[in-house]
Amino acid sequence: MVTRRERLRDAAKEEIKTIARAQMAEQGTAAINWREIARQMGVTPTALYRYYATREDLITELIVDAFNALADAALAAEQSVSREDYAGRLLAALEGYRQWAVDHKTDFQLIYGNPIPGYHAPFDVTVQAARRNMAILVAILQAALQAGALKPTAAYQHPPDAILEQFRHQHDYGVDQVVLYIGVAGWARIHGMIMLEIFGHTPPVVGDTAAFYRHEVLHMMREMGLTLRQ
């Protein structure tokens, strides 16, 4: 049961994070400013130490939140599609992924861009959070493989030596080797487009970045051997 105090406490923590996110959106991820947060809340800087032991802790929580929100967005998108439409599910997940990134540019930068100067993310925390994103994509591919909707094309059937290292880690996701390879290769591909867009480097020849992304994803799925419904 949640006490009144706990509710107020959680609300205060949320307010702090909301302001921190606004700061990032305006000035970049490195612009998270303790004293300025306090100012905006109408409170002394010391009061914030009731909620976060240090600025580092606040940033860590923002990172974990971002990873989770990103995974939630992909998952929600994926779950709105009929279970047997594997290609549709994957497309939805990947579009949900991109949409979240575009809607929360600085949160995405916080995760995948430059580390904040002087800040070092605790390894285990962020790795755990990052795994969830990969796990969602890989789960769809695995289901598609078992249902026969994913028939990996020749090039994907035998992962290159470079990726054989995976044997050591395979249990991490508990899926077939092909699926893991397709997952990693595919993820790298969509990551490139999103990073270019988020950081404003998409070549000016691309007009509609959302449509470009969708086109590339569909092309990729076809090329990898995932059957599309008509």
Added chain:
Amino acid sequence: MVTRRERLRDAAKEEIKTIARAQMAEQGTAAINWREIARQMGVTPTALYRYYATREDLITELIVDAFNALADAALAAEQSVSREDYAGRLLAALEGYRQWAVDHKTDFQLIYGNPIPGYHAPFDVTVQAARRNMAILVAILQAALQAGALKPTAAYQHPPDAILEQFRHQHDYGVDQVVLYIGVAGWARIHGMIMLEIFGHTPPVVGDTAAFYRHEVLHMMREMGLTLRQ
């Protein structure tokens, strides 16, 4: 003719930039510190104003340098391959591109990662520099197309509507539409792998990132319709 004074001046500017790059390598792109540069040079902070009017100007020059060095690396790699081996040239260019990025992680981050807080790159300067990189790749593709080594596969022959915007900009590079499309799509793909590697997010299943990159590039070239020599 270069006077003694000009030589000394250029040497001093180089020293400043070298120290700034070391700072980035150690603490990230945002860690460029005017006073600390002066300290390391054994000089007062004010002395540096003889060479750069402001910290912003210094950063801008670092960005331009990085873009040029990156393009130089790709070009040099490409030029060491026989002119008629188009696939070999492209592979060399792309591997040179990645290698430079890996060897100069923070310079690459400076270009393609988070903007430095409070710093705003002058648009025209950086755009001009970025264009060179794209131009090099696209030139190889165009030559390959004309020589018949590049026979775009079906999926690439007709760029999607999303990219038709290019008509407005096509003259920028003066190449065929297919080439431009292949160039942009391909660039996004390699960009994803490099960004993941540079920022330390390559999934741990990938053992040898260089081999993985090479494998993906070769696969991509085959898939796009660029004939490989045996």
Added chain:
DNA sequence: TGTACATCAGTGAACGCGCGTTCACTGATGTAC
């Protein structure tokens, strides 16, 4: 070849600013009997 002047590199003090964090504290809110 020597002199007069202009150009340039670098100094040193100071400005104004803001940061994250510590410490000892006050006063309000909750809890146990």
Added chain:
DNA sequence: TGTACATCAGTGAACGCGCGTTCACTGATGTAC
């Protein structure tokens, strides 16, 4: 139901630090005649 005590949110002063930039200046190096 009221009282005694513990818990918690928040204050206010201060610490130690470092930043980029300005200003008026000195002394060395180059240039023109």
